[in-house]
Amino acid sequence: MSVIVFASSKGGCGKSTSALLLSTELAYRGLKVTLIDADPNAALLGWQDDGGKAENLNIIPSNEANILSDIEKSEKESDFVIVDLEGSANLCVAYAMSLSDLVIIPAKRSKFDSKETIKTLNLVAQQSKAIGRKISYSVLMTQTHPSVRSEGLRATLDSLTKNKINYFHTEIYEREVLRLIVDKSTTLRDLKIFVLKPHQMIARKKALENSADFAAEVLEKIANLSKKKSTPRKAVKKKAQAKNNKKPAAKKKTSAKTTKSKRAA
Numbered sequence: 001m002s003v004i005v006f007a008s009s010k011g012g013c014g015k016s017t018s019a020l021l022l023s024t025e026l027a028y029r030g031l032k033v034t035l036i037d038a039d040p041n042a043a044l045l046g047w048q049d050d051g052g053k054a055e056n057l058n059i060i061p062s063n064e065a066n067i068l069s070d071i072e073k074s075e076k077e078s079d080f081v082i083v084d085l086e087g088s089a090n091l092c093v094a095y096a097m098s099l100s101d102l103v104i105i106p107a108k109r110s111k112f113d114s115k116e117t118i119k120t121l122n123l124v125a126q127q128s129k130a131i132g133r134k135i136s137y138s139v140l141m142t143q144t145h146p147s148v149r150s151e152g153l154r155a156t157l158d159s160l161t162k163n164k165i166n167y168f169h170t171e172i173y174e175r176e177v178l179r180l181i182v183d184k185s186t187t188l189r190d191l192k193i194f195v196l197k198p199h200q201m202i203a204r205k206k207a208l209e210n211s212a213d214f215a216a217e218v219l220e221k222i223a224n225l226s227k228k229k230s231t232p233r234k235a236v237k238k239k240a241q242a243k244n245n246k247k248p249a250a251k252k253k254t255s256a257k258t259t260k261s262k263r264a265a
C-alpha cells in the first residue's frame with residue numbers, strides 16, 4: 001500500500017542497512033513487507049540467499065526494466081513496499097521515486113555525503129516536476145554517534161533546518177551489531193541466538209530501540225501523508241481516472257441532448 005524508496009547517489013551511506021532495519025521492524029509488527037532489491041550489487045538478496053529471513057518479509061530482485069511493474073505488483077500484495085537502490089542517480093532511481101509515497105535519503109555527516117544529498121534532493125525535485133506531483137522525502141542521518149554531537153553533524157542539521165529540508169529526528173546510530181546482522185545474515189531480534197558478548201547484547205537492545213523509533217517516525221510521516229485527503233500519489237491517479245471517466249460521460253450527455261432536441265424538433 002505504501003511505497004518507501006531509499007535513495008542517494010552516494011554509495012555506502014547506509015541505504016541497504018536502513019532499508020533492512022525498517023523492513024524487519026515493520027514485518028515484526030505484523031505488517032506484510034516486500035523489500036525490492038533493485039541494486040545490481042544485490043546486497044539484500046545476498047542476505048536472504050545466505051539465510052536471512054523474517055516473518056512477513058519477502059525480498060525480491062528488480063532492475064530498471066521492471067522496477068515500475070514490480071512496485072505496482074508488490075503494492076497489491078503488501079502493506080509496505082520498500083525499495084533499496086544503487087548508490088546512483090540513474091533511471092531506475094528516478095522511476096522508483098516516481099511511484100513512491102516517501103523517499104528516504106540516508107546521509108552520513110560528511111562533506112561528500114552533503115553534496116550527494118543535494119544531488120538526490122534535486123533528483124526528487126526534477127521527478128516531482130516531471131510527474132506533476134510533489135514527491136515527499138526526508139533525509140535520514142546515519143552512522144552517527146548516540147551521545148557525541150560532533151561539530152560536523154550539528155552544522156549539517158543546522159543547514160538542513162535553514163534550507164527547510166525535511167529530515168528524520170531519529171538517526172541511525174553507528175553500531176557494530178548492525179554490521180553483524182549483515183555478516184551473519186540475520187535480524188537484530190534473531191541475533192540473540194548467536195553467542196554475544198555482554199556489550200553486544202546491550203548494543204543489540206539499543207539498536208532495536210533505535211530501529212523501533214525509526215519505524216515509528218516513518219509510520220507517523222506516512223500517516224500524515226494519508227491525512228491529506230488521500231496520498232498525493234493516489235490523488236494524481238484519481239485525477240487521471242476522473243479525467244478519463246469524464247470524457248465519455250460528457251459525450252453521452254451531448255448525444256442525449258442532441259437526441260432530445262432532435263425529438264423536440
Ligand SMILES: Nc1ncnc2c1ncn2[C@@H]1O[C@H](COP(=O)(O)OP(=O)(O)OP(=O)(O)O)[C@@H](O)[C@H]1O
Pocket residue numbers: 010011012013014015016017018039041043085086087142143144172173174175176178179182
Ligand atoms: N548504522 C550503522 N552502523 C554500523 N555500520 C553500518 C551502519 N550503517 C551502515 N553500516 C555499514 O556501512 C557499510 C555501508 O552500508 P550500506 O551497505 O547499508 O550502505 P549503502 O548505501 O547501501 O551502500 P551502497 O550504495 O554501496 O549500496 C556496510 O558495511 C554496513 O555494514
Ligand SMILES: [Mg+2]
Pocket residue numbers: 015016017039043084085
Ligand atoms: Mg546498498
